[in-house]
Amino acid sequence: MQTKARTLPLSKRGMSFETFMWLFTRLSALAMYGFIFIGIVGALIMGAQNDMSFVEVLRWALMPNTGHVNYTNVPDLSPYATMFWRSVASLFFFTAIAHGVHGVVVILDDYFATEIQRKWIRIINISLFVIITPIGLYVIWFG
DSSP states (O other), X not given: XXXXXXXXXXXXXXXXXXXXXXXXXXXXXXXXXXXXXXXXXXXXXXXXXXXXXXXXXXXXXXXXXXXXXXXXXOSOOGGGSSHHHHHHHHHHHHHHHHHHHXXXXXXXXXXXXXXXXXXXXXXXXXXXXXXXXXXXXXXXXXX
C-alpha cells in the first residue's frame, strides 16, 4: 500500500497570508540579529573612544538610544544622538514589536477555538501594536 504525500507540489503551492507571515517571522528574527550586531559594533567603537564599561557597552548595543545611556559614566553623548543611531533604534524597535505581536497571535490561536475569538485576539493585538509603536518611536526620537 502506497502512502499519500503530505506536502503539496510546488505548482499547487501559493503565497498565502500564512506563508507570508511565516516568512516574515523568520526574516524579522534575522533582522533583529543584524540590528544587535550593528549595535554591538557601534558600542564597541564608541566605547573605546569614551572609556565605557562593559555594562554600558551592552546597554548601548541592545538599545541604541541616548536616553538609555543618559545616566551612565559616558562623558559625551553627542555621538549617540545622531540620525543614524535613532534610525537603527527605530527599525530595531519596529521589527521587534511586529515580530512579538505576530508571535503572541500565533500562540493565542492555539488557545482560542472559535473564529470570532481569534478575530478579537487579532484586533486586540493589532490595536496594542498601533498604540505602543508611536509611544516607543516618540521615546527614541524625543525622549
